[in-house]
Amino acid sequence: MAKLTDRLDHVLGVKAAEKLAESFDFETVEDLLRHYPLRYATQGQELTEDAPEEGAHLTVVGRVTKAEKRPMRQRRGSILKVELDVGNTRPIEITFFNGDKVAYLVKTGVRAMMSGTVHYWKPDRWNLTHPSYLILPEAGQTVESLTEVRGGGSLRGLAEASKGEGGVDTSFFQREFIPVYPATAKVQSWDLVHCVRQVLDILDPIDEPLPEDLRADSGLMPVSDALRLIHLPERKSDIEQARERLRFDEALALQLVLAARRHDAEARTAERCPPVPDGIAAAFQHRLPFELTAGQQKVVGEISDDLSRSHPMHRLLQGEVGSGKTIVALQAMLQVVDAGRQCALLAPTEVLAAQHYRSLQKMLGDLGSAGELGADDKATRLVLVTGSMPAAAKKAALLDAMTGTAGIVIGTHALIQDNVEFFDLGMVVVDEQHRFGVEQRDALRAKAKEGSSPHLLVMTATPIPRTIAMTTLGDLETSTLTELPRGRSPIVTKVVPAKQHPAWVDRAWERIREEVGAGRQAYVVCSRIGEDEETAAKAKGRKGKAAEEKEEPTTAAAIDVFETLRAGALAGLRVGLLHGRLPADEKDRVMREFNDGGIDVLVCTTVVEVGVDVPNATVMAILDADRFGVSQLHQLRGRVGRGGHPGLCLLITEASPAGTSMARLNAVAGSLDGFELSVLDLRQRREGDVLGSAQSGTARTLKLLSLLDDLEVITTAQQLARTVVDGDPDLSRHPGLASMMRAAVDGERLEYLAKS
Structure with a gap:
């Protein structure tokens, strides 16, 4: 028998476990079972739309109603034009370029699985070009009555796997829903079918982590049933109910992590930086040649209130390109300078850092030239620190930061280096936050005095998926500038x-x-x-590859x-x-x-x-x-x-x-709406690894949960998580929920969350 926590090498053997670890980073039985099917091939595949996207990968099961060889126009040989009846849409058109080689297998009347990429050859006409294929047995046929289960392309391996001891027996192809998994070149979908079935055959009963009253009230099936039916459903309702349960589990696991993080954050302290009526911030605002917009004034007030508290601010400032985020951030930094502390402005490139330095100098005028002739009595000093600036200039800037002479230090990743010290860092501003990892921001925040956390303001003009994800999850305080900037042309x-x-x-x-x-x-x-x-x-190396590989x-x-x-x-x-x-x-x-x-x-x-x-x-x-x-x-x-x-x-x-x-x-x-486009970006790239450093959308914590479409599920999970954590911070009385939270984030991710 096997448990979710068992190592895969103990259950599947070393060889299979090593392949799974290399391709997917799977180590335990739970890692494998949480790798859900991407889709299901059915006896009459339900296509979600008549016109799938160019490049989409489809796996369908149906019957060949037409198979016609035609000579190629430009070279010797033939192509095979096939129509596959999948039951509930028009027949799918399929083209094989090696018609002479496959025509004896792919012929009218056979039942087949086809797996390939959608290709449009006219704006309204698409087909599967040269797909992998598997000729399937008919209902009632047994292994003994078949001479061979045959296939081609990447599905040939599934045909081979159907033979011999331990393979996928042909009765599996009689299932109404055949799972198709995200796969790699080394571990194909049929390999995962074999591993999952092997694990499910010996899996011990799974302890239910959810309180029984909550599960009953929500109509959620037991997790044990869900983990089986997501892989081997008998009917469509099995898939829907399993996904519903596992989707809620994902939401709850994330919310438990965030609730615990919020609870821990209450222990952090930050130096209060209340506004000073006659300080440099007031002088700067008085000198502005224009009045701040109502939106800017509102955000300045929100940030000012945060800076006045003894808990560190953690706020996202998002606004359209050119909407005045920089002037809002400068107002906040000056409030911190009035409190006798320093600010660091982190920019992703030297070009932008230098631009910020010149821009802030221009905006502040004599308020930004402390120590120079003609400087205002309330003035502070601005310095720039970049990796490639002359040694003498960098040394002078670093000395100003270390002694406290500089109230505002602007720089790139160079600010994160070990040799950069601040006299009393009170606030960190990160511009275009998606260009920095959490670890980099944390390295800068760690330069504050021991026992104190600096306030943090991150800015962006177009929120990236991870930002939207964390905002949707209620993890960030958010300020938004929505008004069109003055003087901007369309x-x-x-x-x-x-x-x-x-x-x-x-x-x-x-x-x-x-x-x-x-x-x-x-x-x-x-x-x-x-x-x-x-x-x-690399280009030279590619030229030596087989001709069929494209550059x-x-x-x-x-x-x-x-x-x-x-x-x-x-x-x-x-x-x-x-x-x-x-x-x-x-x-x-x-x-x-x-x-x-x-x-x-x-x-x-x-x-x-x-x-x-x-x-x-x-x-x-x-x-x-x-x-x-x-x-x-x-x-x-x-x-x-x-x-x-x-x-x-x-x-x-x-x-x-x-x-x-x-x-x-x-x-x-x-x-031109950056927020509308950020939602498009989120839908296309998905949420990414919202609990880790990956933001590409490939390494995803969330497998079923959509942070755009499942807000009701997230809200329900959030309420439960906060109630549980408030009464049981370390989840000692809820071991099942503690295990669920640990499954969502490993130790490395928990450390990452503690920093962010």
């Missing part, structure tokens, strides 16, 4: 499908010339700098585009180049020259994604736009239209018109 975004309309690309360069001719400036953004030695080596599609490199444009489409214009590999002084020189109007067109990478403010820039062309995320595209286009002239953003792409990438670009073009 931005028009257009998608330029280069493959379908190459002439539109030429027109894009003409539009840039027109804007420059009118006295304005432009950006051309590329997804990469250029081919370095490592990339070249990665090429993308435009900033260095190449710079040379091409200034010698071709933009010849005669002043074209500049900016990317991350340039020396710091060169980056600063190029940015200053562009800012001062000495460069007409700046070819660059995403170093200009955030914070760069050149009001005269009105047009941006983003090459290979499909390679960028929704948040990046929205951030990038926020660099234009910042002055008195309308902005234009051109998303140039070679993506398929029917694919998900084109749909994403069209969505970006159709909305």
Whole structure:
């Protein structure tokens, strides 16, 4: 018999366990059973829509109603055109390129499983091209009556697994619902079927962690039943009920972690920083040449109240590109300076850090030049710390931070280094927080005085999925600037499908010339700098692979585009180049020259994604736009239209018109609402590993729970978790719930949560 906590090598054997550990990081029986089927192949697969997305992977079971060989037009051989009747939609069209090799198996009348990728060959017509296949037994057939269960492609292994002792017997294919798992090249779906069935056959009864009254009132099935039926359902209702129970378990496990975290946070202390009526913050606000918007005043008040308390602030400030987040953050930092403490502003790039330094200097004037001739009596000092600045300048800045001479220290990751010390760090501001990991923020916060936690303010213009996830879970205090910024002109975004309309690309360069001719400036953004030695080596290695393997599609490199444009489409214009590999002084020189109007067109990478403010820039062309995320595209286009002239953003792409990438670009073009786009980003990338450092959407704590669609489930779980933790902080009286919480987050993640 086996328990959820048993090691897989003890249950499945060392060889199988090693493969599962290598591919999925599974170690225990529970790890395996929590790897739920991605979908189910059925006797008549229910397709959720008549037109699935380009590139979607489908596994279907049906009967071949048509199989017709046709000669190839361009070369020898034939293709096999197949129609598969899946029962409740129109027949699925399938194309095999090696028609002569498969026609004797895939023929009219046979029952088959097909697994492949959706390919559109017309805007309204799709098929599965050269899928894996498995010829299935008919009802009533036994292993003895079959000469062979045969298949091709990746499903050939399932056919092989049906033979011999310990394999997947053919009666399994008679099931109404056949689980199809997320798989890898080394561990295919049929391997997981075999392992899961082997574990379920010997699994001990599972202790029920939920209070019986709650489970009964909510109509949730026992967890033991849910873990079996999610893998081996007999009917559709089994799947729905199992998912409902396991979805609630995910919500409750997360909420237990967050409730415990909130409980522990109450023990933390922070130095109070109440507003000073006649301090530098009041002087700065009095000098502003404009009045803060109602939204800005409200957020300033929220942050001020937080800073006045003896518990550390943990607040997210989100607002549209250019909505005035920086001035709100500066007001907060000045309140902390009034309390005699220091602030650190952490920026993701040297370009942005330098931009912040110049911008804050300009806004503060003589209020930011303490120790210099003509400084105001209330003035503080600003210093900049970056990794590549001259040694003497860095040493002076670090000394000002250590002695307390500098009230505001602005920098990049260099601020996190061990040799950076603060006299009395009272507040940390993180700009574009999605560019930093929790560990990096924690390293900076740890520089406060022992026994005290600094207040923390993180800012973003487009919340990334993890931020939305944690906000939805009620883990962050959130302030939002929703009003349109003053003086901002509208931005028009257009998608330029280069493959379908190459002439539109030429027109894009003409539009840039027109804007420059009118006295304005432009950006051309590329997804990469250029081919370095490592990339070249990889490319050389790829050429030796088998012919059937496709090369990665090429993308435009900033260095190449710079040379091409200034010698071709933009010849005669002043074209500049900016990317991350340039020396710091060169980056600063190029940015200053562009800012001062000495460069007409700046070819660059995403170093200009955030914070760069050149009001005269009105047009941006983003090459290979499909390679960028929704948040990046929205951030990038926020660099234009910042002055008195309308902005234009051109998303140039070679993506398929029917694919998900084109749909994403069209969505970006159709909305200027950063919060609407962040929801789109969340739906496409999913929530990511909301309890860990991964934010890519691949390593996911949440397997069934949607933080957008399951708010009612989350709310119910949150109420239960807070009630339980308030009465039993260490869950000593609720061992089942304690185990559920530990299953959701291992020790590494718990340490991560304690920092964040």
